[in-house]
Amino acid sequence: MDLGLRDKVAVITGGSVGIGLAVAEGLAREGAHIVMVARDKERLDEASANLAKAHGVRCLPVAADVATIEGVQAIIDRTEAEFGGADILINNAGTGSNETIMEATDEKWQFYWDLHVMAAIRLARGLVPSMKKRGGGAIIHNASICAAQPLWYEPIYNVTKSALMMFSKTLSTEVIKDNIRVNCVNPGLILTPDWIKTAKQLTSESGGDWEAYLQSVADEHAPIKRFGTPEELAHFFVFLCSDKASYSVGSSYFVDGGMLKTL
Template sequence: MDLELEGRRTLVIGASYGIGLASARMMAAEGADLILSSRSADKLDAAASDIGAACGRTPRTATVDLTVPGDAERLLNEVGAQWEGLDCLVTAVGGSIRSGFEGLSDEDWLGNYTFNVLSTVRAVRAALPLLRKGRTPAVVLLGAAAAKMPYAHQIVSNVHKAGLLGLSKTLAGEFASDGIRVNLVGPGRTLTPLWINRADKLAAERGVTRDEVIDEFSKDIPLGRFAGPEEVAVMVTWLASPRAAYVTGQAINVDGGIARGLL
């Protein structure tokens, strides 16, 4: 199927590794014109080189930290210097703190809120003028399956990812009159560098191997395994494409069935 992404002006934030990189790589293979952004210049340059080698065209890059006030505006000024409009925005930013409720300080809550929610708010707000000039513009936010089924010992992420779900639903309604679609993809357990690092830490604490930790966390996933980043990227890429022209305000999990709720 032709996803009609050829030449679509696309900004992927959080594109230096994991699901963000996998999404950028897949969209580039479909012909999208990309600008990649993340906090790490070295990782970003490596990601751009990787995509260029695979697709024959190296994306432009912009190093920013959306937890810093003003960086979102700076990023979108750079994008606006390249393009008169923006056809797609993908935000793949965020993380979690593994802790019970009593182990968390105000600083933990506020810092993770800035990382998980406010960074995305800043990106969308700064991108809105360019999105309004885009061709069938789309916004795809990366959230988490935890928004629909909270995980134990990840209360901060559970709360903030649910906030992203509410954000996506609200923005979809507000932006519909501008022709801008907004959707959210909720990954489940995915073999990204973040999860691999977490598995290595737990393995060292327990005196077991990484594979044993991954196997343990796979047991409550109906499909019995973690996702690969590319499996999540398929959904991101489709939602970003004109093929999903009648889909907005949706939060679609790619989680192997781990979230068992009806909604």
Template sequence: MDLGLTDRIAVITGGSIGIGLGVARAFAREGANVLIAARDRERLDQAAAAISRDFGVEAVGHACDVATAEGCASLVAAAREVFGGADILVNNAGTGSNETILEAPDEKWQAYWDLHVMAAVRLARGFAPMMQARGGGAILNNASICATQPLWYEPIYNVTKAALVMLSKNMANEFIPLGIRVNAISPGLIRTPDWVKTATQLTGADKAEEYLQSVADEHAPIKRFGSVEELADFFVFLCSDRASYSVGATYFVDGGMLRTI
């Protein structure tokens, strides 16, 4: 299936590892040029070089912290300077949390709000005019199943990802007259380096796989974690012309983990 992404410009935050890197590689495989953003410059440069080498597209890394207004502004400027704008924005940067509401300080709430919500606001505000000038585009916000079905140990993550879903709906309504489609994705259990790291820390390297399988058995009827590549394919489809009627929706990619309809 031709997704019509050849020579498009895709910007992906949190793009040097895990889901973000998988999404960047999936776009590149379809012929899109990519601008990946993250804080670790060395890892970014390595990831961008590998993408260019493997797929023959232009891949550029930009080191910044999108949890700050300055970092968002620098990414918008980089897209304009390097590619003359962008057609696709994937707001993927984020991380899990671990706290209780009674004990978590205000500063932690604010940090996650800035990373999960304000980054998407600021980047959309910066990229939407460029997309409109180029004839339209797509914005995809990476939320989480926890926005709808929360896990008990990460209330800040649950709340800020739920806010991102609502933000996506409002963005969709506001931006569709500009020719910009906005959607959200709520992944379930996806096997990322963070999950492997957590399992190893909790149980040791020799029992990490057993732990991950127990998590999948408990939460996902499909009885396994999804791969980054499986999820990335769906990201890319939603940002392509093949999904031109998909607007303002949240899509669950969770192996049946969601327990409601």
């Protein structure tokens, strides 16, 4: 099936590993050119080179911190200089938190607000004008099931991802007149390197059976009884970017193996 993505330009934050890399690979497989954004330059350069070689597309690595004004501006400037703008924006960069509301500092709240919310706002302001000139585009925000069904140990993550979901809904109303579709994806349990790292840390003093720990998490939260793979989630992102999703506007989609317990 031709998804109409050949020669489109996609900016993907947090693109060198995990979900972001899987989405980059999915879009590149369809013939899209990639602006791959991450902070770790060495890993970024390797991932972008591998992607370009494997799929025969252009892949521009941009080492930048999206939680800063300067980092976002660097992404916008490099994208404009190399491709004349973008057709697709995937706001994927983010990470979990671990705190209590009573103990978390203002600085920690601000960090996650900048990373999960302001990065998306600033990138939209910077890239929507070029999307408009190019005839339209797609913006997808990677939020979380925690935006609607919070986990007790990461209140800052819950709050900022919920704000990202609302920003996605609000932006969609503003830019659909320019043929720019905005949607939000709320993943459940996806087996990223962060999950594996955490599982290994938590089991290091009790035998190290991190796989059994992850299975226990899946058994507790997901009726499907397993974690999803980044590739499974990436398929959904690629579809939403494509012209096959032309009537999907302003929606939030839960890709969670049945984890969400509300209507």
